[in-house]
Amino acid sequence: MHGLSLMKDEIELAACLSPDVRNDILMTLIENNSTDCQWSSIDIPEWLSAAPAKNYFDSFALDSLKNVMKSGPPTRILEDGVSNLGTCKAEKDFFAIDDDSNVSSNCSELDGSSVGSKPFSSDEEVKDKFEEYNNELPTLCLICRRPCETLCPQCEAAYICLQTYECYTNGWSHQCLCRTWKQYALRRDSLSSFSFEGWHQNLVSRPFQKSEKPYAEFLRNIGVYRKGWWSTETKGWAGGLGGSARSVDISLRRSYKEGFVLDESLYPKPDYVEEEKSNSSFSVDRDDRGLIELDSWEDYYRLRSIPLTSPVALLLTFPLTIYYSIQRFGEVPLTVANILNRKLRIHVVGIEKELNFLDLFAEIGYLLPRHLPVELCLICREDMVPPKCTNLCEGDMLDIQLTENLTLKVFTGRYNESLDPNFDIGSGPPDMIIGCNAGLFAYKSWASVIDYLGCNSGVVGVFSDYNEHSGTNCASLGGRVARNSLVVNPFRQPRAMPVQCMNLPQMSNCFLYVYNMQEVDV
DSSP states (O other): OTTOOOOHHHHHIIIIIOSOOOHHHHHHHHHHOOSOOSOSSOOOOHHHHHHHHHHHHHHHHHHHHHHHHOOSOOOHHIIIIIGGGGGOGGGGGGTTTSOGGGHHHHTGGGTTTTTOSSOOSSHHHHHHHHHHHHHTOOOBOTTTOSBOOOBOTTTSSBBOOOSSSHHHHHOHHHHHHHHHHHHHHTTHHHHTOOOSOSTTTGGGSHHHHHOSHHHHHHHHHTTOTTSGGGGGSSSOOGGGTSTTGGGOOTTOOOOHHHHHOSOGGGSOOSSOOOTTOBOSSOBOOBOTTSOBOOOSHHHHHHHTTOOTTOOTHHHHHHHHHHHHHHHHHOHHHHHHHHHTTSOEEEEEESOSGGGGGGGGGHHHHHHSOTTOOEEEEEEEOGGGOOGGGTTSOTTOEEEEEEETTEEEEEEESOBTTTBOTTTTSTTSSOSEEEETTOOTTTOGGGHHHHHHHHHOTTSEEEEEESSHHHHHHHHHTTOHHHHHTOEEOTTOOSSOOOOSSBOSOOOTTOEEEEESOOOOOO
16 A cells, blocks of 8 residues: 555545446446535546455455464364355355355354254254255344344345344445445346246245245246256255255266256257257357357247247256356457367366256257367365265366267366366366356455466456345456456346345346456457
8 A cells, every 4th residue: 555645535436435336336326316426427546446356365364364373173063064154155145245254153053052052963963954044044134133024225125123223223334335235126127037938927026035935836836846957956055965965966967858857848959059050930140250149048048949938047047157158258268279279178166056967068068069179177176075976086087078069077176276277177277267156255265266367367257146246246356347347147047046134136147247358359
C-alpha cells in the first residue's frame, strides 16, 4: 500500500454503493438511488480490482499460520464430518457467504456437540447423521444462524430474524449487500425460464429451494430415484461419506440406456452428430473451427432429437457446460492445439459427483468434430474419493477411451500441489482448466489452482457457480477482466437448489466466468 493514493469516492463506491463493482450493477444501482448520487461516472481503480485476490491469499496465509499454531492433532470427526463439508458442492450455498471459520458453527450438530458429550464413534454414525441433516436442512438467519423463515423486507434475498429486529438492525454486513442482492433476486424469472414442456416448472419454484425432498419426490415419480446416473442427485457428497457417494464405483461402465434409465426416446442417441445434419426442425450451424454453435437447451434438444418433455437436462448440465466452455472460450486453446498437431488438453478440477457418470461425458465427444482429439483429465482430491473407489490412490489414473476423439482420464491428488499440472496429469500442460460449481472464493483448497492460472497466463480457466453472489466473488479473484466476464450459463441445471441463508436464484452451473480470457488476433 506504500505510495497508494486512496480517493474518498473510490472507497464509498465499493463500501457504500455495492461490493459488486461490475459496471452494469453499479449503473443500475445509481439509476435506482433515490437520494442525491455523488457518483456521476464509474471508473474502478486498479487497486480495487486487485483487492479480492490480495485479501483471499492473505486470508489463506493467516489460516495456514493458525493451523500451524493449533495445539494437538485434529480429530477424525473434524476432518470428515466438518472440514469435508466445507468442500462438498451440495452444501456450498451456505459457505459461499462465509469464511471457513463459520463452517463448524453452521454444522455443529455434525461434530457431536448437539447429540451427546462425545464425538461419533464410527464412520457409519457420521454418514447417518449427515443424511438426516442433509434431508432436513432448515433455513437460517444470515446474521445469527438460528432457524428463520422470514426474508429481508428490502431485498427478499436473505433470511433475517425480524421478531426483535435485532438481527435486521445490527446486520450491517447484509445492509452493504442488500441493494445488490435485490438486483440479483430480480433475475429469478429469467434464470428460471426454459423452453421445456412443463416438467421443469415446479423444479424452479421456491419449495425446491427450501428442501431437497420435493426433488427426491420428482425423481421417484419419473422412476429414476437412486438409479443409474441419477443416484448422486440427492443425499449429498460429504467428502465421499454422503449417501449418494457411497454407491459410486468408477470401475463400472454404463451405457446411455443403463445410465439414463429412461425410455430410449427421451435421451440422445450415443453417436456423433452428422457433419451435415439437416431435418425439418433443425439445421446445424458451425463456427470456423467446425464446432456446433449451441446457445440454449432448446438448440441442444432439437439437435439431438430429444423431446422437450425429457428431463435429461438435469444430468447433461455437466457435459454441456464443458462443451459450451470449449465452444465459447476455447478459440485460442483450440488454435494452439491444432497448430501443434496434438490433442486439446483440458483439466477438470474439483470433481465429486461427476465420478458417478464418467460415461456421460462421451456426449462432449459426440458433439465435437470427429477429427478434433481431446484429452479430458478429471482431478479429484484424495479426501473426496468415495469408499468403493479407494483403490484409486493418490497419483493413480483411470484411462477411458469414451469416443474416437475423446479420451477421459481420472487422477487423484491436489492440483498444483501433490500433482504437477505440467508433468503429472495427462500428456502435458493444460490448454484449459474447467471447474463446475467451483466456489473458488469460499474454499482455500482452490488457492493452488488460482495460483497456477496466475503464473500461466496462456491457460484459460473457466468456472461455474451456483449463484450470482458467489460467482461475482469468485470471478473477482481473477481481476477486472475475469470479474466482468461473468455470464449466465445457458446450460445451467433447470432446478432450484436448496440454500440455507439466502433466497437468491440458485442452480447448478448457473453462472460462468473466465480467467485469462483470450482471443485470436485476426
